[in-house]
Amino acid sequence: MRIVIIGATGHIGGYLVPRLVAAGHEVVALSRNGTPRYRDDPAWQQVQTVTADREAEDAAGTFGARIAELSADVVVDLVCFTAASARQLVDAVRGRTRLLVMCSTIWVHGAPTAVPTDEDEDLEPWGEYGTGKLEIERMLAEESARPDGLPSIILRPGHISGPGWPIINPQGNLEASVWEKLARGERVVLPGFGLETLHHVHADDVAQAFQLAIERGADASAGLFGRAYHVVSDRALTLRGFAEAVAGWFGHTPDLEFAPWAEFAVAVGPEAAATTLEHVLRSPAASIERARTELGYEPRYTSLEAAREALDWFVANGRVSI
Numbered sequence: 001m002r003i004v005i006i007g008a009t010g011h012i013g014g015y016l017v018p019r020l021v022a023a024g025h026e027v028v029a030l031s032r033n034g035t036p037r038y039r040d041d042p043a044w045q046q047v048q049t050v051t052a053d054r055e056a057e058d059a060a061g062t063f064g065a066r067i068a069e070l071s072a073d074v075v076v077d078l079v080c081f082t083a084a085s086a087r088q089l090v091d092a093v094r095g096r097t098r099l100l101v102m103c104s105t106i107w108v109h110g111a112p113t114a115v116p117t118d119e120d121e122d123l124e125p126w127g128e129y130g131t132g133k134l135e136i137e138r139m140l141a142e143e144s145a146r147p148d149g150l151p152s153i154i155l156r157p158g159h160i161s162g163p164g165w166p167i168i169n170p171q172g173n174l175e176a177s178v179w180e181k182l183a184r185g186e187r188v189v190l191p192g193f194g195l196e197t198l199h200h201v202h203a204d205d206v207a208q209a210f211q212l213a214i215e216r217g218a219d220a221s222a223g224l225f226g227r228a229y230h231v232v233s234d235r236a237l238t239l240r241g242f243a244e245a246v247a248g249w250f251g252h253t254p255d256l257e258f259a260p261w262a263e264f265a266v267a268v269g270p271e272a273a274a275t276t277l278e279h280v281l282r283s284p285a286a287s288i289e290r291a292r293t294e295l296g297y298e299p300r301y302t303s304l305e306a307a308r309e310a311l312d313w314f315v316a317n318g319r320v321s322i
Contacts, residue, residue, distance in 0.1 A: 064092025194240030
């Protein structure tokens with residue numbers, strides 16, 4: 001198939017493009033800069049690259065037509081954040097493209113009422129990102145249900161992890177010092193009792209799910225159109241369990257302090273606390289049963305394995321000092 005990937009040079013695309021090329025597909029990689037940012041691969045020599053500024057072209061009303069002119073069998077959209085942007089794309093490629101595969105997020109869920117959360121539960125997001133993604137999902141589901149509509153499949157990654165990509169740490173934020181303290185056996189403060197959860201996924205597992213959605217979804221009889229799928233590791237991690245595992249990688253028993261939220265926020269500072277709060281309020285733990293059953297998705301990496309590979313890269317590249 002001829003596959004156009006919008007936002008192809010990011011973390012997911014770094015794994016998805018080589019996968020699709022190896023499978024014999026013709027790939028058109030569209031991005032702002034035209035070169036992979038996180039992971040190079042010889043497969044890029046076999047890819048047609050197209051540069052575009054989506055934000056500017058959306059504003060001018062020309063982006064959808066640009067994609068339609070590329071005559072794709074399948075369009076993969078990794079960087080759509082508003083329903084208006086999605087609508088422009090859909091209107092332009094309807095009838096000219098067999099399938100749209102859209103990247104959403106597990107943040108379309110609000111605070112969980114039961115875990116693991118399935119795709120149809122707790123769809124009450126807060127914040128611009130999750131709210132915008134859910135609006136896109138609902139528009140695409142309605143579009144897919146129309147007899148003359150554009151078929152689509154929606155994938156919801158969790159905390160994407162891997163070499164070169166900022167990784168959510170056991171404190172629920174991006175502070176490098178947390179990894180360093182755990183590696184040295186120094187004290188790390190966690191909110192509450194450390195039982196809030198994070199749900200990581202390796203970027204290659206996300207790419208695996210996109211490849212499965214493309215190849216299985218292109219068959220209309222598969223019944224996947226308009227469906228949403230979680231794409232995460234097999235199991236989520238508690239903050240406490242995550243911290244204990246990381247300290248163990250370096251031969252330490254972790255020195256953990258558990259603090260009520262107000263004390264935790266003072267201890268880590270406002271920026272880190274705000275990032276932690278976004279994660280612990282959601283405490284995601286998403287089911288992948290639907291993706292396993294309907295797509296054949298099977299993550300190669302556990303949450304800890306994805307985190308370990310990412311941390312090794314940060315250490316090797318001087319971003320974390322052990």
